Each structure stands twice: as C-alpha cells, then as structure tokens.
Amino acid sequence: MNLLLQETPKIVVTSEDWESKLSDVEILIEDMNRLVMNLLVAEGYREAAEKFKEESITMPEEDLASMNERLEVIKAIESRNLEDAIEKLNALNPEIIKTSFHLHQQMLIELIREKKTEEAVAFAQEKLAPLAEENEALQRELEKTVCILVTEGLPNCPSRELFHNSQWIRTASHVNEAIHTSQTGEKGPELERLLKELIWTQNQLDEKTVYVYPRMNDFSTGQLIYRPE
Amino acid sequence: MEIDSATNGNSDTVMTESAATITPSPVVVSSSRSNQFTESLKLEHQLLRVPFEHYKKTIRTNHRSFEKEVSTIVNGVGELADSDWSKDDTVSRLTCLVTRLQGLKRKLEEGSNVENLQAQRCRARIDHLDSVDVENITEWNNTKLKRILVDYMLRMSYFETATKLSESSNIMDLVDIDIFREAKKVIDALKNREVASALTWCADNKTRLKKSKSKFEFQLRLQEFIELVRVDTAESYKKAIQYARKHLASWGTTHMKELQHVLATLAFKSTTECSKYKVLFELRQWDVLVDQFKQEFCKLYGMTMEPLLNIYLQAGLSALKTPYGLEEGCTKEDPLSQENFRKLALPLPFSKQHHSKLVCYISKELMDTENPPQVLPNGYVYSTKALKEMAEKNGGKITCPRTGLVCNYTELVKAYIS
Numbered sequence: 001m002n003l004l005l006q007e008t009p010k011i012v013v014t015s016e017d018w019e020s021k022l023s024d025v026e027i028l029i030e031d032m033n034r035l036v037m038n039l040l041v042a043e044g045y046r047e048a049a050e051k052f053k054e055e056s057i058t059m060p061e062e063d064l065a066s067m068n069e070r071l072e073v074i075k076a077i078e079s080r081n082l083e084d085a086i087e088k089l090n091a092l093n094p095e096i097i098k099t100s101f102h103l104h105q106q107m108l109i110e111l112i113r114e115k116k117t118e119e120a121v122a123f124a125q126e127k128l129a130p131l132a133e134e135n136e137a138l139q140r141e142l143e144k145t146v147c148i149l150v151t152e153g154l155p156n157c158p159s160r161e162l163f164h165n166s167q168w169i170r171t172a173s174h175v176n177e178a179i180h181t182s183q184t185g186e187k188g189p190e191l192e193r194l195l196k197e198l199i200w201t202q203n204q205l206d207e208k209t210v211y212v213y214p215r216m217n218d219f220s221t222g223q224l225i226y227r228p229e
Numbered sequence: 230m231e232i233d234s235a236t237n238g239n240s241d242t243v244m245t246e247s248a249a250t251i252t253p254s255p256v257v258v259s260s261s262r263s264n265q266f267t268e269s270l271k272l273e274h275q276l277l278r279v280p281f282e283h284y285k286k287t288i289r290t291n292h293r294s295f296e297k298e299v300s301t302i303v304n305g306v307g308e309l310a311d312s313d314w315s316k317d318d319t320v321s322r323l324t325c326l327v328t329r330l331q332g333l334k335r336k337l338e339e340g341s342n343v344e345n346l347q348a349q350r351c352r353a354r355i356d357h358l359d360s361v362d363v364e365n366i367t368e369w370n371n372t373k374l375k376r377i378l379v380d381y382m383l384r385m386s387y388f389e390t391a392t393k394l395s396e397s398s399n400i401m402d403l404v405d406i407d408i409f410r411e412a413k414k415v416i417d418a419l420k421n422r423e424v425a426s427a428l429t430w431c432a433d434n435k436t437r438l439k440k441s442k443s444k445f446e447f448q449l450r451l452q453e454f455i456e457l458v459r460v461d462t463a464e465s466y467k468k469a470i471q472y473a474r475k476h477l478a479s480w481g482t483t484h485m486k487e488l489q490h491v492l493a494t495l496a497f498k499s500t501t502e503c504s505k506y507k508v509l510f511e512l513r514q515w516d517v518l519v520d521q522f523k524q525e526f527c528k529l530y531g532m533t534m535e536p537l538l539n540i541y542l543q544a545g546l547s548a549l550k551t552p553y554g555l556e557e558g559c560t561k562e563d564p565l566s567q568e569n570f571r572k573l574a575l576p577l578p579f580s581k582q583h584h585s586k587l588v589c590y591i592s593k594e595l596m597d598t599e600n601p602p603q604v605l606p607n608g609y610v611y612s613t614k615a616l617k618e619m620a621e622k623n624g625g626k627i628t629c630p631r632t633g634l635v636c637n638y639t640e641l642v643k644a645y646i647s
C-alpha cells in the first residue's frame with residue numbers, strides 16, 4: 001500500500017495583510033536621512049552631501065572637509081592619471097597602495113596597453129598574483145586581464161572592456177571604498193548592507209517553501225510582486 | 230578501471246577460463262539461437278567500421294597529395310609556356326617535370342597497392358561475417374574469441390603477442406594491428422612529453438575532428454604553452470606569449486574561460502602554491518592527454534571505448550551474477566564460484582530475475598507447476614511430492630520437519646508462485 005505524502009501546510013499572507021503589516025512599521029525620517037547621508041559620504045558625493053546637510057539638517061558622521069583628500073585621489077584616477085593618484089594616495093595612506101588589487105590591475109592594464117609585454121608579465125608575477133592568491137573573484141579578474149596579452153587582436157576579445165573608460169571608473173570606485181574603509185572602518189554604505197539583508201531574508205523564506213507573500217524583485221523600484229499559486 | 234587492473238594481474242588464468250566459458254558446446258541451432266546470433270552481430274560494428282574508416286582515410290590522403298603534385302606540375306608547364314626561356318632551359322625544365330611525373334606515377338602505384346590491401350581487408354571481414362552457418366558455428370566462434378583477445382592485446386600494447394596469435398590463427402585480415410601501431414606512436418610520444426606527432430595526427434584528421442567539435446588539439450596547445458611557462462625565464466615567458474598568440478588565441482572564440490585559466494599561469498608561475506593553477510603544472514596532465522587521444526582515436530575509427538573483451542565479460546558476468554552465486558557452497562558450474570570471476574564481477578550489478586525458483590527443504594527438488602508448493606497450517610511451505618510421500622507412510626499425517634507440528638494432509642493449502 002502506498003502512503004500519500006502529506007503536503008506541508010503553506011502560510012499564505014495576502015497583499016492586504018502584508019501592506020497592513022508594513023504600514024504598522026514606523027521608520028523615523030531622521031533614520032532615513034541618516035542612511036542617505038551615509039551613502040553620499042561613502043560614495044564620495046561631497047557637494048551633494050553638503051546640500052543635503054543644509055536642507056535636511058542631517059549631520060554627517062565624519063567631517064565633510066576630510067573627504068577632500070579621498071576625492072583628490074578618485075579624481076586623479078577618473079582622469080586616467082595613475083601617477084598623480086599614486087602620489088596622492090602615498091601621502092594619504094601608503095598601505096592601500098600595497099594591498100589594492102584593483103589599483104595594481106589598472107597599472108597592469110596600462111602596461112599592456114602600452115605594449116610593454118615583458119614588464120607586464122613581471123609586474124603581474126610580482127604584484128598581482130600574490131594579491132589574488134587566496135581570492136577566487138580576484139583570480140578571475142587576473143585571468144581576464146592577463147588574457148589580453150594574447151587575445152587583444154581577436155575581433156571579439158571579451159576582455160577589451162578593460163581598456164575602456166568604464167574600467168577607470170570601476171578602479172576609482174574600488175579605491176574609494178578602500179580609502180573610506182581605512183578612514184572610518186565602515187565597509188561600504190549601510191544602505192547596501194540593508195539591501196543584502198533583505199535579499200537574504202527573502203531567500204530564507206523561499207527556501208522553506210512555506211510562505212507565500214508579496215516579494216520584492218526589483219530593488220530600484222521597490223515594487224512588491226504577489227504571485228499566489 | 231578495476232577490471233583492467235584485475236585482468237592485468239591474472240591474464241593467463243582469466244583468459245584460459247574465459248576461453249572455456251565463452252566457447253559454446255556444439256548444439257543444434259534452433260530459431261532462438263538464430264535470433265541470439267543476429268543480436269550478437271550488432272556487436273560486430275567495429276569489425277566492419279574500422280577498416281572502412283582506415284580505407285577512406287587512405288583514399289583521402291592519397292587523393293590530396295596527388296592533387297597537390299599535379300597542381301604543381303601543371304603550374305610548372307604553364308610557366309614555361311608564358312616565359313621566354315632559352316631552348317636549353319626549356320628542355321632542362323621539361324626534363325625535371327617529366328622526372329616528377331614519373332615519381333608521381335610510382336607513388337600512385339604504391340598508393341593503389343595500399344588501397345587494394347585495405348579494400349581486400351574490408352571484403353575479408355564481410356566474407357567472414359557472411360560465412361557463419363549451422364555447420365561451422367563452433368569454429369566461427371573460436372575465431373571470434375581470438376579476434377576479441379587480439380583486440381584486447383592491441384589496446385594493452387602487447388603487439389608481439391597479438392601478431393603471433395593473429396598469424397598462427399590466420400586472422401591477420403580480421404584484426405587491426407597496423408591501426409593500433411599508428412596510435413602507439415602518438416601515445417609513446419605523449420608519454421615522452423612530446424606533442425609533435427599528436428599535432429600531426431590532428432592535422433591529418435582536421436576535418437573529422439572539427440566536425441565532432443573535438444578540442445584535443447586545443448588541449449595539446451595548452452600543454453605546450455604550460456611547458457614554456459614552466460621554464461620560468463624572461464625569455465621563456467616571451468616565447469610563451471608568442472606561442473599563445475599564434476596557436477591559442479583563435480580557440481578563445483569557443484573556449485575562452487579555459488584559455489583564460491591557463492594563460493593566468495603567466496602571472497602565477499610554475500612555483501605557485503595556489504591549487505587552481507598548481508594542478509596545471511602536474512606531470513599527470515600528460516596522462517590526461519594520453520587518455521584524451523585514445524578516446525579521440527577510438528571515436529574517429531568507430532571503435533568501442535572499452536576493449537571488446539571487457540564488454541563481453543561484463544555482459545556475461547552481469548547476467549550470471551546472483552547473491553546466491555556469491556555464497557560458499559553454490560554449484561561449481563556457476564562461474565561466480567571461482568575467485569577470479571568474482572573479482573571481475575565485483576563492481577557489476579546483479580542479474581535481474583523475473584521469477585523466483587523455490588527448492589523443497591525436504592526433497593531438495595525444484596517446486597514448479599508439476600510439483601507445486603503446499604502450505605502447512607503453521608505457514609511453512611514444502612513440495613507436493615514430498616508431503617504426499619510422507620502422508621502415505623504415516624497414515625495421512627504430516628509432521629513438519631522444522632517445527633514438529635503434526636497435521637492431516639487434508640489441511641494443506643496449495644500455494645502459487647508468481
């Protein structure tokens with residue numbers, strides 16, 4: 001005789017209930033403003049941060065004037081001036097120069113761009129391999145970068161984007177985060193961490209296959225999608 | 230494979246025993262035997278396919294070199310017609326062209342001889358398959374057994390033994406010694422960490438490999454790149470990059486991720502402790518290439534990946550393998566009662582039996598429709614014959630030999646085997 005497996009009972013939360021529960025949660029305007037300020041400061045938007053400070057009476061956690069040094073480095077990178085950036089960064093925090101994989105990656109890209117092949121190989125061996133040795137994501141980045149030495153001539157070289165201006169912006173973003181972390185101890189904007197917690201929480205609910213609830217898929221709009229079965 | 234190593238260790242014994250097992254005793258061939266034979270012909274695909282592939286390849290190669298030579302000579306004649314050569318120069322050049330034509334003729338004759346030999350081999354195998362009938366099936370199966378053994382020896386690179394057996398059994402046209410010799414050259418070179426002959430083989434079979442989307446040549450090129458990086462000098466890195474630009478870049482279109490992984494060794498070097506790249510420098514990567522070549526080679530010629538001996542043994546032992554056969558005291562007629570066969574059968578699945586076979590505890594005879602099982606009130610089952618005999622001797626009374634229960638013969642219930 002076959003036994004019929006009993007289905008785990010589902011907990012269904014209707015859209016109305018969900019919205020009702022959400023509206024019961026009180027978020028202070030001051031807390032939201034603090035999150036926005038935190039983001040502006042972390043990402044280096046000094047002028048926007050100053051305006052926001054005036055209009056919302058929200059105090060930044062750090063002196064906005066101290067952002068200047070960080071912004072000078074970022075500006076130099078985005079202007080494709082590596083020498084200037086390194087000089088400024090050396091004055092600000094020499095340790096970051098040693099430990100920043102992405103800064104060295106940009107240096108390697110420039111050596112390759114200038115066709116200094118032998119120097120590029122030696123540089124990759126001395127500087128980049130040790131930094132990537134225990135990080136799979138960085139290993140992947142290094143693979144793509146070294147590959148240009150060989151595949152640059154291909155019509156559809158997938159790593160060619162590393163030669164684009166967008167790569168400079170990515171490098172600047174990584175260095176900005178490194179400087180900000182070294183100065184404040186914070187690892188990126190708090191808003192980013194909250195979003196990650198939201199994603200993790202939704203995944204937990206999904207994995208248990210017990211809850212049916214309005215789900216947020218597009219975080220740029222925050223729209224809730226309800227899909228009852 | 231475990232079977233391979235076990236067989237290597239017990240070659241003589243296993244082959245002797247398998248000879249006794251595989252060769253059927255002479256019997257009248259019924260219609261069911263004809264069907265079995267028809268089924269077994271399906272395993273002879275390799276026998277016909279291999280020499281045919283070889284024949285096609287020979288024709289293709291001969292044709293290609295012929296076209297090339299004729300083209301060169303015709304161009305030579307054209308040049309003479311278009312130029313203002315002196316009479317002596319013209320005569321001299323025409324003499325050269327004539328000499329080349331004579332050389333071409335000789336080459337064509339040699340090529341034709343080879344093609345004829347291979348066509349003859351194809352024909353011999355068709356004749357061999359066509360020749361089996363009721364009267365000679367024993368002899369035919371003996372020949373088949375020898376073919377299977379030679380196939381195994383060739384795959385294990387026992388060329389002299391294979392040749393001796395083939396010659397003494399007069400089956401040279403039914404086995405593929407020269408083809409396996411061709412493979413052996415490449416395999417030996419790879420074991421010696423040389424890729425030249427393997428690359429030549431790839432070039433010779435370029436069209437077929439491309440059609441099957443083989444990436445064996447890519448693997449060879451990657452290994453050669455790795456050997457350059459291993460040297461670990463500024464000069465060798467320079468050569469490695471030049472090599473990669475010439476021989477690896479174009480593979481990036483279809484195998485970019487793998488290409489990037491290997492190229493990163495330029496940064497990590499052969500001394501790296503990072504396991505993701507360290508593995509690429511291990512010498513056993515050459516063993517991987519040997520295995521890959523064997524697979525490509527077998528695929529190209531339409532051969533089975535496993536030796537035929539393995540395939541037949543696995544099929545047979547799997548059909549015979551039962552839990553009872555693995556116990557002590559089972560009948561000696563069962564091959565599984567022998568240690569060597571048990572070892573070979575160890576990783577194989579058990580035979581699938583649709584019906585149980587019940588043996589009477591009292592009489593040791595089989596219980597079937599003529600001697601059906603009967604159930605005592607206590608649930609124990611014995612055969613009808615044994616129970617009837619007991620009842621006749623004891624005034625209609627039955628005494629259960631296992632529990633001692635006494636009951637009347639009339640209380641028994643017939644059981645049915647599903």
